[in-house]
Amino acid sequence: MRVVVLGAGISGLSTATLLRQRGDEVIVVSAHPTEATTSHLAAAVWFPTAAAPADKVASWGTTTYDVLAAEAARGVPGVVMRESLVLYRDEPQPQPWAEAVGDIRPARPDELPPGYSHGLRFAVPLVEMPTYLPWLYRQYLDGGGQQETRRIDRLDDLEDLQPDVIVNCAGLAAGVLVGDTSTYPIRGQIVRVTNPGLTLSVRDEHHPAGRAYVHPRTNDCILGGSLDAGAWDTRVNDELTESIVDRCTGLVPALAEAEVIEALVGLRPGRPEVRLERDEGHGVPVVHNYGHGGSGITLAWGCAADAVRACG
Secondary structure, three states, X not given: OEEEEEOOOHHHHHHHHHHHHOOOEEEEEEOOOHHHOHHHHOOXXXXXXXXXXXXXXXXHHHHHHHHHHHHHHOOOOOEEEEEEEEEEOOOOOOOOOHHHHOOOEEOOHHXXXXXXXXXXXXXXXXXXXHHHHHHXXXXXXXXXXXXXXXXXXXXXXXXXXXXXXXXXXXXXXXXXXXXXXXXXXXXXXXXXXXXXXXXXXXXXXXXXXXXXXXXXXXXXXXXXXXXXXXXXXXXXXXXXXXXXXHHHHHHOHHHHHOOEEXXXXXXXXXOOOOEEEEXXXXXXXXXXXXXXXXXXXXXXXXXXXXXXXXXO
């Protein structure tokens, strides 16, 4: 088939790559190049965040975990398995993502910072998006994929490409294109700092000052963060930057030696539930794959596989 994929972030590129692998003619159309997408800014550690429904998120997340773990094992640029610690002030309930991760153990008391009585240790994929996304894009192009950079205001704008199917992976713009008023932005601010030698990813999803996570990468650390539903402001909030650094340093005191490189803001594509379905109401069949919230990298390959099947 001739398939047009809207969006050049992780959802669009993973879907387009799988479509090419099965032999379809694929054109990725996006308003911005890959390096200007929200995906490019993401901290991108596998961990389901702000996405539903739970049962499908678990399935999509498991598939994606397996794909990324296999990529890390074969040395795909930008993908590593990162030892992780999730912190809790009270004994945690069974975690819905635990089955995908596999080996999980309780953290020892000496592994916990002050104020925490419980923690879980495990390994998950960490994806350095400024490295991985260009690699994935090149894989797609080298595999015969096509790409056009242009703004689409309505699906009819794609008539000149004569698609058999359109796959809507346009992120925050996806709902606007098809009149879905349930979509909304989830503002995220992160801080990039120098890495003082950290190798452990640490997070507290319920920190009293706001979410706190520390994700060491090859040449820096990503500190976060915020999860502000309905907020459109993409300006950096300096007070929030200071708060993020303070709360993360409380989790990992070694960050006191780190230098702030920059703060970044991105708008995640929010929706009450991920929309992944075939829609026959637009002349050309449209397969929707959007609304992943803060779980873009966590669900990408699982959602892409289902989107490809829905293309027919």
